[in-house]
Amino acid sequence: MKNIWKIYILALICFIVTTSEFVIVGVLDKIASSLDISVSAAGQLITVFAVANAIGTPIVIMTLSHLDRRKVLILALSLVTIGSIMIVISSNYMLILLSRIILAVGTGVFNVTCFGIAAKLAPPEKKTGTIAILVTGFNTAIIVGLPIGRVITSMFDWKAIFWGTGTFSFLSIFIIMLTIPFIEGKKNMPFKEQLLLLKNGRVLLTFGITFGWLSGYSILYSYITPFLKNIPQMTEELISLGLFLFGLSTLFGSKFGGFLGDKIGVQKSIIGSLSVHAVVLILFSTIAVSPYIALALMVLWAASAWLTGPVQQYNVISQAPNASDVILSFNASISQFAFATGAGVGGFMVKNISLVSISRLGAVFVSLGVLSAYLSFKKSKIVTAGVEY
Numbered sequence: 001m002k003n004i005w006k007i008y009i010l011a012l013i014c015f016i017v018t019t020s021e022f023v024i025v026g027v028l029d030k031i032a033s034s035l036d037i038s039v040s041a042a043g044q045l046i047t048v049f050a051v052a053n054a055i056g057t058p059i060v061i062m063t064l065s066h067l068d069r070r071k072v073l074i075l076a077l078s079l080v081t082i083g084s085i086m087i088v089i090s091s092n093y094m095l096i097l098l099s100r101i102i103l104a105v106g107t108g109v110f111n112v113t114c115f116g117i118a119a120k121l122a123p124p125e126k127k128t129g130t131i132a133i134l135v136t137g138f139n140t141a142i143i144v145g146l147p148i149g150r151v152i153t154s155m156f157d158w159k160a161i162f163w164g165t166g167t168f169s170f171l172s173i174f175i176i177m178l179t180i181p182f183i184e185g186k187k188n189m190p191f192k193e194q195l196l197l198l199k200n201g202r203v204l205l206t207f208g209i210t211f212g213w214l215s216g217y218s219i220l221y222s223y224i225t226p227f228l229k230n231i232p233q234m235t236e237e238l239i240s241l242g243l244f245l246f247g248l249s250t251l252f253g254s255k256f257g258g259f260l261g262d263k264i265g266v267q268k269s270i271i272g273s274l275s276v277h278a279v280v281l282i283l284f285s286t287i288a289v290s291p292y293i294a295l296a297l298m299v300l301w302a303a304s305a306w307l308t309g310p311v312q313q314y315n316v317i318s319q320a321p322n323a324s325d326v327i328l329s330f331n332a333s334i335s336q337f338a339f340a341t342g343a344g345v346g347g348f349m350v351k352n353i354s355l356v357s358i359s360r361l362g363a364v365f366v367s368l369g370v371l372s373a374y375l376s377f378k379k380s381k382i383v384t385a386g387v388e389y
Helices: 004-035 039-063 069-089 093-121 124-155 160-179 191-199 201-221 224-229 236-264 266-284 291-319 321-352 357-379
Strands: none
Touching: 004 039, 004 069, 004 093, 004 124, 004 160, 039 093, 039 321, 069 093, 069 160, 093 124, 093 291, 093 321, 124 160, 124 236, 124 291, 201 224, 201 266, 201 291, 201 321, 201 357, 224 236, 236 266, 236 291, 266 291, 266 357, 291 321, 321 357
16 A cells, blocks of 8 residues: 555654653652642543543544644644643643643544544555554553653653653654645534534444443553552562553554454454453453463453454444544544543542452443444444445
């Protein structure tokens, strides 16, 4: 595919900007200590990012839907650069919260626009595989955001990551100018018409897949470190190894998901991966009695969870091919609300019931995603990922 190298460039930049979202998950204790706040207050930096991303991304995408896609990418990278710089120079908690809002909107708009561009540049028979390349860039940020982010923080300071994301985002503006061609935006569709997508039952069920999948994932993911520490004989070294294997498995899962979607279709890929995801979460609360069983389950969990990623992105785009950026932005909002819901529900369960309970509850949410998928596909039969619906 002649445009494949452009997709890899976008995936690399996607990795850079998404790192700004996930890096603080692994260093909340360091942030709390640095700002002299509680860990729960530091955790609000995650919540604020999620809410700002969910609300701000579709508004900006709908407002800029008529613009050249390259200009939208440049604007988004400018926001990521500004947000990163603000974090680096700020020592005030409220200013850092504001910077997280700016970062959230910039990251959300960039990622959504990238997926729309990938769908345009890829041939029909390679769409999920092409989208999987971008999902790989997204998932690589999880590796940096957890183990590597913590290593860098221990060597320098937690703000060092944002020096990096700010600098590379600024340089990426020029890379976009040189490599990404003019891609015409959509006809300027009134807000009212764009919002009508939310009245489509099949679209809402498709969003239900995203919500069930990611909220169930987030319930355990948000508290994975204390969850692992609760397992007998689990050491810090094994936790670091587990997080690293987890990150690698997300890359494998997303890449294999793209391949599987092109080969066996959207329906089988999504329902199959979500079903395995739910089963693995149940196994965490039943058989994870030793560190090595837990590490094996982490590999299966990450691979099955992120196999869903590229196939579901294509599934979302296919609901409204002529308004792909808009529907992707709505889906991005659902994703962020799902992460926030999972983190909030998980925190409630940890505080009031037990750590072990969060994996079982995660399985319930993922199972709701399976149900949404079944009902959605019942409304519209899909055999292969290359078929338009």
